[in-house]
Amino acid sequence: MLRLTGVSKTYRTGAFGRGTTDAVRDVSFEVRPGEVTSLIGESGSGKSTIGRMVLRLTRPTSGTVTFEGTDVARLSGAGLKEYYRHVQGVFQDPFSTYNPIFRADRVFAMIRQSYFPRVRDDEWRERVAEAVASVNLNPDLVLGKYPHQLSGGQLQRLLVARALLLDLRLLVADEIISMLDASTRIDVLNLLADLKERGLAVLFVTHDLSLGNYLSDQTVILRHGAVVERGATEKVFGDPRHPYTRTLLASVPRLGTRWEDLPVPSSGIHECATPLDEVEEGHFVACFDTDGVHHGRKSESV
Template sequence: MLRLDGVSKTYKVGALARKDLHAVRDVSFELRPGEVVSLIGESGSGKSTIGRMILRLTRATSGTITFDGTDIATLRRGSLKEYYRAAQGVFQDPFSTFNPVFKADRVLTMIRQVYFPGTGDVEWRGRVDDALSAVSLNPDQVLDKYPHQLSGGQLQRLLIARALLLDIRLLVADEVISMLDASTRIDVLNLLADLKERGLAVLFITHDLSLGNYLADRTVILRRGSVVECGATSAVFGDPVHPYTRTLLASVPRLGIRWSDEDLDPGPCRYHAVHPGGGPPLAEVGDDHLVACFAGNDERECV
C-alpha cells in the first residue's frame, strides 16, 4: 500500500544556506494494509521528517513515496485531496493542533466542510457519533467543549476520530502518547491495536522501544537518518544484530537492574558476512530481518 524507495531529505543550513544537513538518508520500507510498523530512533534521527514526507507536509529531496502505486509527489488538487481522505496524521502535542479560541469539535466541522458539504445534519451527527464511539469518547463529554476543558488523551482520541470520519487506510501516529499519562497511554495503544484489526495501516513513530514492541508487526530502527536494522518485530527485538539496536535495547530501564555495557559486543559485522565486497544498503541476516554495515558510513569499510 505505502512504499518508500531510497527516500532522502536534505536541508540547506548555515550562512547563506551553503551547508547541507542530511536529515534522512536513502530510507526504504513498506507498509501493508492492517499492519503496524514502528519507526524507532533517538531524537534527531529523522523519524518525524519521514512522517511529514509521507503526509506531503515536507517534500523529499530524492527517492519516491508511493501510495497504491502512485508517486505522492505527483498528486495535485483533487488527487491530493483524495490522498488525504485515505491518509492522515496525528502528532505528539494534541494541544498545539487545536485553536484555543474555537471549540474542540471544530476539527470535525472542518472535515464536513471539505469532504462532506452535502451531508445533512442528522446523517452527519450519526457519522460523528460512530467515529467518537470507535475511540471510546462520549459525544456529550467532548462536543461543544473548548480544548482547555478536555484532557490530552481526549484531544488525542478526538483527532483520531477526525481521521476515522474519512474512512482512512493509513494513519501516521507521530509520538502520539509521549505527552499522556500511563493510564491514558494504554487506552490509546489499545485503540491503535483495534484499528489495526479493522484493516487500518499504522506507522507508529516513537523513541520508546517497549511501546513499539507492544504494538508493531514490523520495526524499522533509524540512526542519524539511516535505517540500520529492520524486519519483523520479533526478529529485531529477539535477536538484535546492529550495535546501535543492541545499545537501544540495553538502555530500556528494568526494575532492579542497573545499566551495563556488558554483552553489547555484537561480534564481526554481519553485513560483511553476507556482502564481503559491499553491496546494497541492507543485508538479509534472517527471515524478514535486514541489517546495515556496523560502521554506519557510506563506504562500508568496517572490516
C-alpha cells in the same frame, strides 16, 4: 499499501544555504494493510521527517514515496485532496492542533466543509457521534467542550475519530503518546491496535522501544537518518543483529534494576558485527564507519 524507496531528505543550512544537513538517507521500507510498522530511533534520527514526507508536508530530496503505486510527491489539487481522504496524521502535541478559542469539535466541521458539504445536519451529527464512540469516548461528555476542558488523551482520540470520518486506510501516528500520562497511554495504544484489527495500516513513530514492541508487526530502526535494521518485530527485538539495536534494547529501564547496577555503555558503534551469511531472509542490517557514514547490507533474498 505504502512504499518508500531510496528516500533521502537534505536541508540547506548555514549562511545563504551554503551548507547541507542530511536528515534522512536512502530509507526504504513498506507498510502493509492491517499492519503496524514502527519507526524507532533517538531524537534526530529522521523519524518525524519520514512521517512528514509520507503526509506530503515536505517532499523528499530523492527517492519516492508511493501509496498504492502512486507517487505522493506528484499529487496536487484534487489528487492530493483524495490522498488525504485515505491518509491522515496525528501528532505529538494534541494541544497544538486545536485553536483554543474554538470548541474542540471544530476539527470535525473542517472535515465536513472539505469532504461532506451536502450531508444533512442531523446525519452529520450522527456520523460524528459514531466516530467519537468508536474511539471509546462519550460524545455527550466531549463534544461541545473547549480544548482546555479535555485531557491530552481525549484530544488525541478526537483526532483519530476525525480521521475515521474519512475513508481512512493509513494513519501516521507521530509520537502521539509521548506527552500523555502513563494511565492514558495504554488506552491510545489499544485504540491503534483496534484500528489494525479493522484493516487499517499504521505508521507508528516513536523513540520508545517498549511501545514499538507492544504494538508493531514490523520494526524499522533508524540512526543518523538511515535504516540500520528492519524486519518482523519479534526478530528485531528477539535477535537484534546491529550493535546499535542491541544498545537501544540494553538501555530500556527494567523493574527491579537500578541505574547504578548497569554496566557502563561503550562509546561509539562503528562496526557491523553480523556476517552477511548469518542475516536471515527478511532481516536487514546496516553498518556505519567511524564518521557515521552509512553502508547498507542485506541478505540476497531481501
